[in-house]
Amino acid sequence: MAPAPDSIRSTVENYVRSVAKGTTDEILALYAPGATVEDPVGTPVRTTDEELREFYSVLESLDQTGEVITVKIAGNTAAFLFRLVTHLGEQDIVMEVIDVMTFDDDARITGMKAYWNQEDMQTVPAG
Amino acid sequence: MAPAPDSIRSTVENYVRSVAKGTTDEILALYAPGATVEDPVGTPVRTTDEELREFYSVLESLDQTGEVITVKIAGNTAAFLFRLVTHLGEQDIVMEVIDVMTFDDDARITGMKAYWNQEDMQTVPAG
Numbered sequence: 001m002a003p004a005p006d007s008i009r010s011t012v013e014n015y016v017r018s019v020a021k022g023t024t025d026e027i028l029a030l031y032a033p034g035a036t037v038e039d040p041v042g043t044p045v046r047t048t049d050e051e052l053r054e055f056y057s058v059l060e061s062l063d064q065t066g067e068v069i070t071v072k073i074a075g076n077t078a079a080f081l082f083r084l085v086t087h088l089g090e091q092d093i094v095m096e097v098i099d100v101m102t103f104d105d106d107a108r109i110t111g112m113k114a115y116w117n118q119e120d121m122q123t124v125p126a127g
Numbered sequence: 128m129a130p131a132p133d134s135i136r137s138t139v140e141n142y143v144r145s146v147a148k149g150t151t152d153e154i155l156a157l158y159a160p161g162a163t164v165e166d167p168v169g170t171p172v173r174t175t176d177e178e179l180r181e182f183y184s185v186l187e188s189l190d191q192t193g194e195v196i197t198v199k200i201a202g203n204t205a206a207f208l209f210r211l212v213t214h215l216g217e218q219d220i221v222m223e224v225i226d227v228m229t230f231d232d233d234a235r236i237t238g239m240k241a242y243w244n245q246e247d248m249q250t251v252p253a254g
Contacts, residue, residue: 042202072242075169079225079242098206115199115206
């Protein structure tokens with residue numbers, strides 16, 4: 001049975017908040033065991049806890065702001081547009097991405113695919 | 128080899144315009160032979176030309192306006208948020224959806240998955 005849309009929405013909000021402001025452990029706690037990550041789509045799929053930890057740990061020391069712009073839910077899946085701003089002193093790196101996630105019955109993430117390329121990453125004066 | 132991002136973007140723009148204003152033939156011309164459609168995600172996948180034709184022909188007689196809000200491209204895939212407004216006299220039905228598409232080398236659609244549920248469809252007074 002698919003989790004309730006509100007549970008999926010809550011995981012998505014927690015995910016973007018944790019990616020921006022949280023620890024690697026907080027991000028990984030949102031994933032189900034055996035989950036896979038393909039970010040961006042077309043690059044090798046990360047399949048182990050170690051690979052996921054390596055991928056997200058890069059973010060931990062960054063000063064970031066995250067915002068979910070829109071979430072579309074269908075059954076046990078969600079596609080969502082979000083913005084991640086990395087603050088680098090005088091400059092911000094603004095990134096807008098669409099992620100697609102699948103969820104288990106407890107609304108834990110079982111798979112994530114991120115759709116973006118370099119054009120979706122822009123450097124702007126700090127706002 | 129993945130098609131150029133501009134070619135993918137052009138197919139996406141043509142798709143949304145054709146869904147809103149075009150004929151079923153115009154929509155189907157954007158698909159590669161053997162393409163599949165899952166709309167919304169979680170419902171049975173349409174796999175034959177006849178099934179795709181049946182699915183899109185329903186739209187042909189409707190008075191609609193379409194708008195691509197954002198497109199994220201990764202390799203030979205794209206995820207995009209779009210708005211489709213169906214004009215029914217005094218009322219508009221506003222629908223916002225995220226589609227994920229895969230493309231062949233000629234930027235023809237080989238697969239489409241649509242992420243939305245009933246909550247993404249709203250009836251508002253005609254604008």
